[in-house]
Amino acid sequence: MGAPRNYQTHAVVIKETRIGEVDKILTIYTPELGKLKAVARGACRPGSKLGGNVEPLTYSLLMLAKGRNLDIVTQSQTADAFPALKSDLWRMACGLYILELVDSFTVENNENGPLFDLLLNALNWLCQSDNNETVLRYFELHLLDCLGYRPQLQRCVICNSPIKPVVNFFGFGQGGILCSNCGQKDPAAHSISVEVLKVLRLWQRCDYATARRVVLKSELALELEQVMQGYIKYLLQREVKSIAWLDELRKTQFDNSHVRG
Amino acid sequence: MATTEPVAKLVEAFSKLPGIGPKGAQRLTYYLLRSPVEEARALAEAILALGEKIRLCSVCFNITDCDPCLICQDKERDHSKICVVERPSDIPPLEQTGKYSGVYHVLHGTISPAQGIGSRELKMKELLLRLQDGQVTEVILATNPNVEGEATAMYLRQMIQPLDIRISRLARGLPFGADLEYADAMTLRQAIEDRQEF
Numbered sequence: 001m002g003a004p005r006n007y008q009t010h011a012v013v014i015k016e017t018r019i020g021e022v023d024k025i026l027t028i029y030t031p032e033l034g035k036l037k038a039v040a041r042g043a044c045r046p047g048s049k050l051g052g053n054v055e056p057l058t059y060s061l062l063m064l065a066k067g068r069n070l071d072i073v074t075q076s077q078t079a080d081a082f083p084a085l086k087s088d089l090w091r092m093a094c095g096l097y098i099l100e101l102v103d104s105f106t107v108e109n110n111e112n113g114p115l116f117d118l119l120l121n122a123l124n125w126l127c128q129s130d131n132n133e134t135v136l137r138y139f140e141l142h143l144l145d146c147l148g149y150r151p152q153l154q155r156c157v158i159c160n161s162p163i164k165p166v167v168n169f170f171g172f173g174q175g176g177i178l179c180s181n182c183g184q185k186d187p188a189a190h191s192i193s194v195e196v197l198k199v200l201r202l203w204q205r206c207d208y209a210t211a212r213r214v215v216l217k218s219e220l221a222l223e224l225e226q227v228m229q230g231y232i233k234y235l236l237q238r239e240v241k242s243i244a245w246l247d248e249l250r251k252t253q254f255d256n257s258h259v260r261g
Numbered sequence: 262m263a264t265t266e267p268v269a270k271l272v273e274a275f276s277k278l279p280g281i282g283p284k285g286a287q288r289l290t291y292y293l294l295r296s297p298v299e300e301a302r303a304l305a306e307a308i309l310a311l312g313e314k315i316r317l318c319s320v321c322f323n324i325t326d327c328d329p330c331l332i333c334q335d336k337e338r339d340h341s342k343i344c345v346v347e348r349p350s351d352i353p354p355l356e357q358t359g360k361y362s363g364v365y366h367v368l369h370g371t372i373s374p375a376q377g378i379g380s381r382e383l384k385m386k387e388l389l390l391r392l393q394d395g396q397v398t399e400v401i402l403a404t405n406p407n408v409e410g411e412a413t414a415m416y417l418r419q420m421i422q423p424l425d426i427r428i429s430r431l432a433r434g435l436p437f438g439a440d441l442e443y444a445d446a447m448t449l450r451q452a453i454e455d456r457q458e459f
Contacts, residue, residue, distance in 0.1 A: 015375065020280065046436040052445030056408050078446035086408065086447070089415040093374060096408070100375045245374035248381075252419075 008063050009033065010079060012119055013056050014099040018044065025070065026054055027103060028062070031116040037107045038064055040073045053078045057085055057095050084127035093249055094132045097242040098122050098139055105147055112184050115146040121134055125208060133221050138211045140228045149235055152176030153201050165194045170227050172234035190230050196223050210253060268294070320391070322367040322384045324349045332364055339363045344401040345388065345417065347371050347410065351403065363401070366391065371409040372416060380416060388417070392424055399427040406433045 014035075014233025015027035022044040028036050043050040053060045063075035085095045104120055106112070122139040126145035129135050144150055155162055156179035157171060164178065170176070170190045183189045199220070201210045216224065233239060264272070275286035288451055293301050310326075317323070318330035325331070332338065332352075342363030346352060346421055349367055369384045380386075391397065404410035418428050434452035435444055444452070 047439045049440070049443040052447045055447075058447075076445075081445070081447040081450070082445065083450060086411055087415075089412065089419065091416070092408070092412055096374045096412075103375075148323050241377040242374035244377060245372065248379050 005066050006063060006065075006074070008061065011036075011060060011062050012099075012105050012116075012123070013054055013060065015055055016040075016043075016054070017211045022048075024054065026073065029102055029106070029116060029119060031113055031205060034112055034116075035103070035108050036071065037108065038062075038071045038073050039067065040076075041107060043073075047126040050076050050247055052081065056099060057082055057092070057123070059123070067110060070184050075157040078243070080124075082123055082127055084115055085123065090249055091126050091132060093242070093246050094126050095123060096137055097136065097240065097246055098126070100240055101140070101143060101232070104240065105143065112146060115143065118142050118146055121208065125212075129212065131212070133225070134214070134216070135208075137221075137224050137228055138203055138208055141200065144231070144235075145204070149175065149231075150204070151200070151231065153197065156182055167194070168192055168197060170231065172231050176230075190227055193220070193223060195220055196227060199224060200227075317367075321365045322369060323352060323365060337362075339394055343388070343391065343397055343403065344398070344403050346403050347359040347405060347413070355403065361401075363399075368404070368413065371404060371413040373409050374412075383413070384422070385417065388421060392421065392426060394424065397426055399429060402430045404426065406431075 007171070009030045009032060011028035011030045013026055014029050017025045017027075019025055019039075022042050024040045024043045026038050026040050028038060030036060040050045040054045042048050043054050045051075050073060052058070054062075054073060058078060059080040059082070061077045061079055062073050064071040065074050082095070085091045098119065102115070106115070118139065122135060125135045125138075127131055141151075151170070153176060157174045157176040157179075158178055158222045159182055161179050163177055163179055165179050168180055168191075169178040169186065171178045171183070171186055171188070172190070173188065174186075177192070178186060178189050199214060199216070202214065229240070229243065265276050269288045272286045273285070273295070273296075275281055275289050277285050277390040278286075281289070293304070314326045315324050316326075316328065318325045318327045318328055318333055323330050323332065325338070339362050342361075343366050344355065344361060344363055345366045345368060347368055347370065352365055352367070355361055355365075366384070366388050368388070369383065370378055370379060372380065372383070392400070400417075402414040402417055404413045414430055421428055432455055433448065434455055435441065435448060441449075
């Protein structure tokens with residue numbers, strides 16, 4: 001007997017591409033199959049039964065039929081529409097950044113259960129948290145963990161010496177911390193303060209409930225962001241496009257209560 | 262058998278259009294070949310006119326062959342209301358309702374962070390300039406009710422709020438002919454929140 005023609009899966013919709021007048025190609029992230037692309041026929045029609053269930057930033061239960069090239073979404077039901085994300089500009093921007101990171105770092109049909117759990121948790125944390133910068137940094141750090149890019153933060157990745165409590169460096173190419181001696185010899189290394197290193201070490205091993213209790217001053221939050229985004233840019237070999245939108249929103253400072261602190 | 266050059270050229274041109282494959286392109290070409298030459302000329306002139314005569318209205322950025330466009334020129338329309346839409350193709354369905362007599366503003370897209378489209382890529386600054394003269398009393402945000410449309414509407418709301426102008430959003434809820442059983446959670450939520458006296 002061959003593989004079943006229809007199957008059911010939970011999925012977070014991470015991207016949509018419109019094709020033709022009313023169809024969409026969805027990029028979804030599932031717990032059992034990893035990233036998939038699937039066709040949602042007629043999803044752009046006002047009366048479509050798929051409609052809002054297959055919008056990005058939605059967690060849905062999907063029924064799919066095996067297709068020749070792409071599988072086809074036949075039924076859908078929203079499990080969580082994350083209304084708190086979709087009704088707040090800053091939270092939505094953070095959510096879209098998370099989706100872009102997942103899409104950029106993953107390949108199709110490569111199962112990664114921990115990454116799926118992290119993605120779903122991060123979207124829920126964004127809905128509940130007032131300090132979304134912490135959610136973003138914690139997500140970035142643990143995303144790299146799930147993908148095998150966990151930065152080495154305990155000892156110098158070049159000379160293996162213990163890290164002293166002085167200004168050290170983060171080597172993007174080396175994937176971890178460089179002591180002050182080794183770091184000074186590498187012009188591409190990014191300096192990292194003792195405080196930021198401590199926060200990264202703590203966040204790397206603690207759960208989110210502990211991580212969110214850390215209160216960061218704006219300078220430290222900025223340094224943390226620069227280190228993480230520098231490493232991500234190095235790994236992807238390109239900019240994450242959503243960062244420009246996050247920066248634009250921060251500059252406009254429409255809603256200061258949400259932005260950085 | 263080699264195809265005659267003008268025929269091959271037209272087949273190639275047609276097949277570049279969205280939704281038209283090589284066979285469809287061939288069918289259209291042979292249809293034109295059989296049609297009276299006036300019909301082909303009218304089609305060619307209409308296509309040429311697109312490039313030569315059509316431009317964007319300097320006020321609302323809708324596509325037009327005269328500047329300002331007919332809607333912006335119309336003194337009968339209510340110029341104190343501006344309906345903001347994503348694309349020029351969103352205007353005809355709104356006009357067909359016969360319920361709106363204000364003017365429009367076309368953004369030419371929506372905010373799409375993953376594609377690197379922010380507010381600067383859209384006609385947002387131009388909209389704010391239109392609102393400066395104090396004539397406008399209401400802005401109707403008619404972007405699509407999806408993630409990008411919502412992001413665009415929320416961003417516009419925050420930009421317009423300090424100007425003390427009424428901001429409204431097209432109502433969201435169940436479309437006519439829909440089935441409650443199959444409605445998604447977000448739509449039903451909106452439908453319940455925005456329910457009306459009956």
